[in-house]
Amino acid sequence: MCEQVWQFIREKKFFGMVMPKKWGGLGFSGHGHAVVIEKIGGRSPAAATTIAVPNSLGPGELLNHYGTPEQQQYYLPRLAHGIDIPCFGLTGPASGSDAASMRDEGIVVKENGVLGMRVTFSKRYITLAPVATVVGLAFKLADPNKLLTTGKEGITVALLPTQANPICPNGIPGLRTGERHNPLDIGFMNGTVQGESVFIPMSAVIGGEERCGFGWNMLMECLGEGRGISLPAGAVAAARLCTMAVGGYARVRKQFKVPIAEMEGVQEKLSNIGMYTYQVVAAQAMFDAVLANGEKPPVLSAIMKHECTEKGRKATNDGMDVMGGAGISRGPMNFLAPVYISTPVSITVEGANALTRSLIIYGQGLTRSHPHLLHMIKAIQDGDNQEGFNKELTNVIKHAFTNMGRSVTRGLAVQVVPKGNDISGYYEAQMSRLSANFAFCADVGLTMGGGIKTAEFLSGRYADILSNLYMGYSCLWYYEKNKHVEGLDKVLDMAMADHCFKIQEAIFGISSNFPIPLMGPVMRAFTFPRGREYAEASDKMRRAVSQSITKPSEVRALLSQNVFVSKDEKNRVNQISRAVSLACEADGYLAACRRAKRQPTAEEQKVIDEAEVLRELIIQVFLSPFSFLSLCACTRAPRCWVAGR
Ligand SMILES: Cc1cc2nc3c(=O)[nH]c(=O)nc-3n(C[C@H](O)[C@H](O)[C@H](O)COP(=O)(O)OP(=O)(O)OC[C@H]3O[C@@H](n4cnc5c(N)ncnc54)[C@H](O)[C@@H]3O)c2cc1C
Numbered sequence: 262m263c264e265q266v267w268q269f270i271r272e273k274k275f276f277g278m279v280m281p282k283k284w285g286g287l288g289f290s291g292h293g294h295a296v297v298i299e300k301i302g303g304r305s306p307a308a309a310t311t312i313a314v315p316n317s318l319g320p321g322e323l324l325n326h327y328g329t330p331e332q333q334q335y336y337l338p339r340l341a342h343g344i345d346i347p348c349f350g351l352t353g354p355a356s357g358s359d360a361a362s363m364r365d366e367g368i369v370v371k372e373n374g375v376l377g378m379r380v381t382f383s384k385r386y387i388t389l390a391p392v393a394t395v396v397g398l399a400f401k402l403a404d405p406n407k408l409l410t411t412g413k414e415g416i417t418v419a420l421l422p423t424q425a426n427p428i429c430p431n432g433i434p435g436l437r438t439g440e441r442h443n444p445l446d447i448g449f450m451n452g453t454v455q456g457e458s459v460f461i462p463m464s465a466v467i468g469g470e471e472r473c474g475f476g477w478n479m480l481m482e483c484l485g486e487g488r489g490i491s492l493p494a495g496a497v498a499a500a501r502l503c504t505m506a507v508g509g510y511a512r513v514r515k516q517f518k519v520p521i522a523e524m525e526g527v528q529e530k531l532s533n534i535g536m537y538t539y540q541v542v543a544a545q546a547m548f549d550a551v552l553a554n555g556e557k558p559p560v561l562s563a564i565m566k567h568e569c570t571e572k573g574r575k576a577t578n579d580g581m582d583v584m585g586g587a588g589i590s591r592g593p594m595n596f597l598a599p600v601y602i603s604t605p606v607s608i609t610v611e612g613a614n615a616l617t618r619s620l621i622i623y624g625q626g627l628t629r630s631h632p633h634l635l636h637m638i639k640a641i642q643d644g645d646n647q648e649g650f651n652k653e654l655t656n657v658i659k660h661a662f663t664n665m666g667r668s669v670t671r672g673l674a675v676q677v678v679p680k681g682n683d684i685s686g687y688y689e690a691q692m693s694r695l696s697a698n699f700a701f702c703a704d705v706g707l708t709m710g711g712g713i714k715t716a717e718f719l720s721g722r723y724a725d726i727l728s729n730l731y732m733g734y735s736c737l738w739y740y741e742k743n744k745h746v747e748g749l750d751k752v753l754d755m756a757m758a759d760h761c762f763k764i765q766e767a768i769f770g771i772s773s774n775f776p777i778p779l780m781g782p783v784m785r786a787f788t789f790p791r792g793r794e795y796a797e798a799s800d801k802m803r804r805a806v807s808q809s810i811t812k813p814s815e816v817r818a819l820l821s822q823n824v825f826v827s828k829d830e831k832n833r834v835n836q837i838s839r840a841v842s843l844a845c846e847a848d849g850y851l852a853a854c855r856r857a858k859r860q861p862t863a864e865e866q867k868v869i870d871e872a873e874v875l876r877e878l879i880i881q882v883f884l885s886p887f888s889f890l891s892l893c894a895c896t897r898a899p900r901c902w903v904a905g906r
Contacts, residue, residue, distance in 0.1 A: 262307055262448060270308070271343025276315040280325065284337035292549035295494040296823055302498030304596075304825040306603035307448040309498070313491035314388045315340065318611065320347040320397040320420050320467070322483045327468040335428055336395065336420070345422075348393035348438075350384035350454040351480065358616045361416065361477060365400040367461070369408045369473075376470070377462040378402060378419075384454040388610075391441045391452040396421045397467070398454065399476050412466075412473030418480065419465045428464055435459040447603045482557070488611045489548055489562030495607050496573025497545050498824075499600045500538040502834075503580035505821035506596055507534060508810035509837035511583050513844045513879050520848065521583070522811035525800075530579040532803035535810040536759060537572040537579075538820045539752045543739030544569060544732050560626040564728045567617045570607045577601050592883020594833045619717035622724035627703060627713070633657045634707075661704035668701035669787045684750050685740050688757040691795075692733050695764045698788040699726045702768055705784050708777055718774060725767040733760035747815045751805040758802065761795040769793065813842045833879065840875040847872035 270276065278294050280286020289297070294316055302309035315321055321340045324332055339345040356363040367380030380400050390396065402417040425432035436459055441452040463470050472479070511522035511531055521527045548565050551558060580597055581588040588597045608614045612621060628634050637653035640646045675694035680687040706713045706723060713720055733756075740753045768788050775781035809816040827835050850865040861869060 262305075262311065266308065270312060274341055274343065275312045276343045276346070277321070277341030278312075279316045280321055280337060280341045284325070284333070285341035286337075287341075290549070291490050291552040292546075295490050295497070295545060295549055298491050298494035299498040299501070299823050300825055302495040303502040303600065304827075306495065306599055306606075309495055310388065310447070310449040310603075310606070313495070314349075315347050317488070317491045318480070318484050319349050320395055323397060323418060323467050323479060324420070326483060327472055327479055329469045331464075332420070332428060332467065332469075335426065340395075345394045346389060346392050347395050347397065348387050348389040348454070349397035349399075350382070350387045350390065351399045352386050353382070353384050358613055360399075363399065363401060363416075365398075367400050367402050367417070369402065369404040369406065370460075371408055372460060375462055376408060377460055377465075378417075379458050380419075380461055381457050381459070382455065385452075386442060387452060387454050389450050390438050390454050391450045393438060394423050396423070396436065396438060396454050399480065402473055404473075409470065409473060411471040412475070415474035416476035416480075417473045418467045418476040419461050420467055421461065421465060429462055431462075433459060433461060433465070444606060445602050447599070447606065481559070484562075484611065489552070489558075489565040492607045492611060493541065493545050493548070493565045493569035495603075496569040497538075497541050499573040499604070500534070500541050500576040501821055501824050502596065502600060503534045503576045504538045504810045504817065505824045506834050506837050507531075507580040507583050508817065509841040510587070510879065512811045513837065513840045513876050514587075515876070520811075520844070522807065525804075527583055528803055528807035530582050531807040531811060532755065532798070533579045534576045534583075535752055535806040535816070535820065536755045536798070537576040538810075539739075539756050540732055540736060540759075541569045541572050541576075542820060543735045543756075546742075547735035547738050560622065560629055560727075561731060563612065563617050563621045563625065564724075564731050566612060567614050567622065567724075568728050568732055570604075571614060574604045574608060577604055587880070587882055590882040590885075592885060594881065594883045596834050618724045618728075619721040620714070622727060623720045624714045626727050627706070627723075631657075631660075631703070633660055657704075657707070661701075661707075664697065664700040664704050665787055667697040669790060671697040672788055672790050680754075684754050684757075685737055685744070688733070688753070688761070689737055691757070691761050692730065692737065695726075695733075695761065696730055698768060699730060699764070701787055702726065702771060702784055705775070705780055706771075708780060716776070719771055722767040722770045726764050729760040729764045729767070733757060733764075736760065743819060746819050748805070748809045749816055749819070751802065751809060752816055752820075755798045755802040755806050758795070758798045762797050765789065765793060765795045811841075812845055836875060836879050840872065840879060843868065843872040843875060 274287050275297070277284075277286035278289045278297060279291075280288070282288040298309050298313050301312065321337065324336055324340075328336070336345060340347055351360050351363075353363050353365060365380065365382035365384070367378040370377060370379050380398075382398060382400055384390075384398070397418060398421055399416055399418050402414055404414050420428075421433045421436050422429050423433075423436060423438060433456075435456045437455045438452065441450070444451050466472055467479070468475070508522070508531060511527060512520050514521050522531065544565060548561060551561065577597065577600055581601055584597055588595065588601070591598055628638065633653050633656040637650065637657060640649035640653050643649065671694040675690050703723065706719070709716060736753060736756045740749060743749055769785065772781040772784040775784065810820065824834070826838050829835060847869040850861055850869055854861050854865070
């Protein structure tokens, strides 16, 4: 990114979007934050990443919740105004997904009368590190000489300025930043944070001495919101861009003398794009509404992170198929390649998706959503609470039998029959039935004890059920708010058919692979007594969804909201936005002329010619005069990019 962009971002307080107004921030809600990331993400993943990080898991969030008054008063206004640029270092060479296994260690010391820590650390992949002026650092703290009066040993989070300031008057000599990684040539700042036996004064610990050892809880509490907002927002941006621009391109691009949007093979991809867009938009809207109610739902944020980034990736992949060579040839005309290239970043960061699906979603969800399990675990932890344990165990068993009854009765009573006009009512009944089925399957899962958490083939499928239930309910919720949109019921139909089918397949997958004899068949008999009932989206559904995003329609307008359309008429997304209705009108005239075996009128010919001119522009790709990608290959941040120095 060029210096003007950095300047703009800082001046307009993009780094302080979620920071409360009292500290000089913009005080945006989660949804406000999400739509800004979304708007930028479809155009520049590099800028969106740069802005998202300080607004999600960063020093700002941690200081706001846990900082001492001195830390808050000094840092927060500076962060809000972009005077300080933050980064946060958790990941190291040996500790990626298993972040708690970090090797970065410090011991409490007292030097020249100042209480502090000597810490050795090596962090990598840290976004914004090469330009950061304050580095959030997580490390394991030991206190062999018992110098701590409050706080304790354990993971601790400190804020290290790269230059001396009132909180750290001597700076942090030995702190090294500036080395860069090159994440897929996307162009955002990412690099290392290192130091050997660096002295960090106690005043640098976020929250001060009393917060020593509480770093892990602080991180987990603050991670949830960012994980559920910024990464899903990037995925929504990708999906909306595909609906708007790829859907439009498919209408304009012709092969075999017809728009490719009319070919069933392409419609298969386009209908996926429409469906994924609806699903992620709905999930985002419902999650942001939950946050606005003051909830901090860790399981839902994990579901959001996994489901939205996966669907964003699939929409982008399908988009690339539809674009053909126009998606592959790099250059300013190619609106999709930057999004495609940056997709693996959102899959990997803040809990890589394989880990999130197979370990976090169900592992966390199981104990948190069960009405008695947490109490039972607590009774075990209490040691000699036999009576409490027996009571909770009885509750767990009673609950299991109730769930079993509900699962089989709903499985028999809720029929998969023609839907009539009440599509949302029909799917609401299916979701209620599938929720009952899930509750019973989860009880069966308990027979594996703690082993279920590491049986990742199974827990991944359990996560799929839970995730598809959340996504399904959010589709119904979003439809309720937007049912005036003509044609939205068709998209809802396809989206819900997809969720029901995936839940069914996950249940069959668990029951076929359940390791305890007889449990699998029991699970199947009490969930799907009539056997498989849900089918994948039909061709009719696909045709309807594909048409709705490739022609001017209320659905296309709803799902394309918030896509950045440049005012520059040479911009490809701008051209496509103008071309879709023109192409439809022109093709309508041509078809009418063919049917009537007549020539177009002068007025019709004018529209046909205009559409043709625009089409000719849109099918061109950039001719690269030199290898411009090599320009991105520098390995250190140029000084002019180093903000605040
Ligand atoms: C561009 C970029 C920016 C980043 N920014 C930051 C940052 O600002 N601050 C920061 O601290 N970190 C940052 N990270 C680090 C990021 O959070 C880690 O990359 C991530 O946690 C995964 O760690 P890893 O890359 O070492 O992969 P690994 O941990 O080696 O994982 C490799 C694969 O194994 C899977 N896996 C691991 N364990 C399990 C399990 N138990 N079950 C199932 N699957 C499992 C993972 O899902 C993944 O697919 C960034 C990374 C990238 C690439």
